[in-house]
Amino acid sequence: MATTAAQKEQIRDVILTHAHLDHTAGLPLFIDDLFVSLDEPVRVYGTKEVIKILEENIFNWEIYPKFSELKNKYGAVMQFVRIEHETEIFIKHLCIKPIEVNHEVHTVGFLISDDNSKIAITGDTAETERFWEIVNGEKSPAAIFVECAFPDELEDLAFASHHLTPSALRRELKKLRHANCPVYVINMKPMYREQLVKQIGKLKIENLHILEVGKVYEL
Numbered sequence: 001m002a003t004t005a006a007q008k009e010q011i012r013d014v015i016l017t018h019a020h021l022d023h024t025a026g027l028p029l030f031i032d033d034l035f036v037s038l039d040e041p042v043r044v045y046g047t048k049e050v051i052k053i054l055e056e057n058i059f060n061w062e063i064y065p066k067f068s069e070l071k072n073k074y075g076a077v078m079q080f081v082r083i084e085h086e087t088e089i090f091i092k093h094l095c096i097k098p099i100e101v102n103h104e105v106h107t108v109g110f111l112i113s114d115d116n117s118k119i120a121i122t123g124d125t126a127e128t129e130r131f132w133e134i135v136n137g138e139k140s141p142a143a144i145f146v147e148c149a150f151p152d153e154l155e156d157l158a159f160a161s162h163h164l165t166p167s168a169l170r171r172e173l174k175k176l177r178h179a180n181c182p183v184y185v186i187n188m189k190p191m192y193r194e195q196l197v198k199q200i201g202k203l204k205i206e207n208l209h210i211l212e213v214g215k216v217y218e219l
């Protein structure tokens with residue numbers, strides 16, 4: 001939804017962690033905007049569970065057209081690409097490995113690398129194990145991005161919806177063995193940003209930062 005016209009012209013690969021609407025709501029309109037001019041399909045990467053949910057619940061002719069069956073004058077406009085747990089895929093200069101995490105629908109995080117560096121991103125998750133096991137097995141990741149959606153007061157809601165609070169984040173970070181690796185908090189619910197910033201600050205964890213939207217980070 002936030003993409004500029006120039007960015008829309010460049011983006012042809014969309015990689016999804018999961019199907020929740022706050023992660024997919026812009027996708028149908030993104031493809032719709034580009035429908036006539038696409039001279040190659042937009043490739044939408046997801047696990048088989050994620051693709052199934054999108055096909056049954058969004059691209060189903062009721063909520064929006066089934067773009068995977070439609071063509072413009074150049075050919076297909078959208079193509080689903082299935083990804084598998086812990087199997088690397090290569091897109092442009094990036095290597096991406098999906099890792100299953102613990103959310104209330106099927107969700108993956110990613111290990112993403114190029115020739116120079118590697119980062120890890122949890123996607124939406126509650127407490128999880130395999131993600132940290134894999135990250136700990138990597139040689140010096142450049143940065144790790146971890147969700148923290150709700151403040152501590154909403155622990156019950158966080159628990160029910162499989163998200164982290166600052167207290168849960170602290171427990172998760174005890175599993176991380178790369179002591180000097182910067183960790184950036186992502187996916188804070190905008191309504192609670194102020195509370196979250198305060199509570200995350202109070203954790204006093206060195207190398208823990210809040211990711212600033214719009215800032216360019218050099219790794």
Ligand SMILES: [Zn+2]
Pocket residue numbers: 018020103124
């Ligand atoms: Zn979610």
